Amino acid sequence: xxxxxxxxxxxxxxxxxxxxxxxxxxxxxxxxxxxxxxxxxxxxxxxxxxxxxxxxxxxxxxxxxxxxxxxxxxxxxxxxxxxxxxxxxxxxxxxxxxxxxxxx
Numbered sequence: 001x002x003x004x005x006x007x008x009x010x011x012x013x014x015x016x017x018x019x020x021x022x023x024x025x026x027x028x029x030x031x032x033x034x035x036x037x038x039x040x041x042x043x044x045x046x047x048x049x050x051x052x053x054x055x056x057x058x059x060x061x062x063x064x065x066x067x068x069x070x071x072x073x074x075x076x077x078x079x080x081x082x083x084x085x086x087x088x089x090x091x092x093x094x095x096x097x098x099x100x101x102x103x104x
Contacts, residue, residue: 001056004089009048013083018050025076029054034061059091 009015019040026038034057043049056062 001059001062001094002092003054003056003062004092005052006087006089007050007052008085008087009050010083010085015042015047015050018080018084021076021080022052025073028070028073029065032061032065034058035065062091 007018009018022038022040029035030037036055036057038055039053041051041053043051054062
């Protein structure tokens with residue numbers, strides 16, 4: 001399961017500053033049962049827009065972490081709130097099919 005959201009960096013702040021907070025929070029979140037990694041992508045042509053993807057074993061695992069979110073994670077999210085706008089894109093199942101090119 002993938003939890004995907006978009007992060008818009010406000011003027012006077014940088015994606016690198018947000019990424020530092022992202023790494024700190026992710027290090028804690030990834031200790032939760034069912035956590036399978038996170039990725040942060042910068043939008044081509046707009047360095048102040050990021051795409052965040054958190055991968056989980058299941059929606060249930062993510063919901064369980066969210067309901068018992070560690071105080072340190074809440075603190076990091078709260079400290080970032082004035083610098084970014086977050087828009088949740090949604091929760092997505094793993095792909096039903098994957099097309100990988102073959103090497104000939």
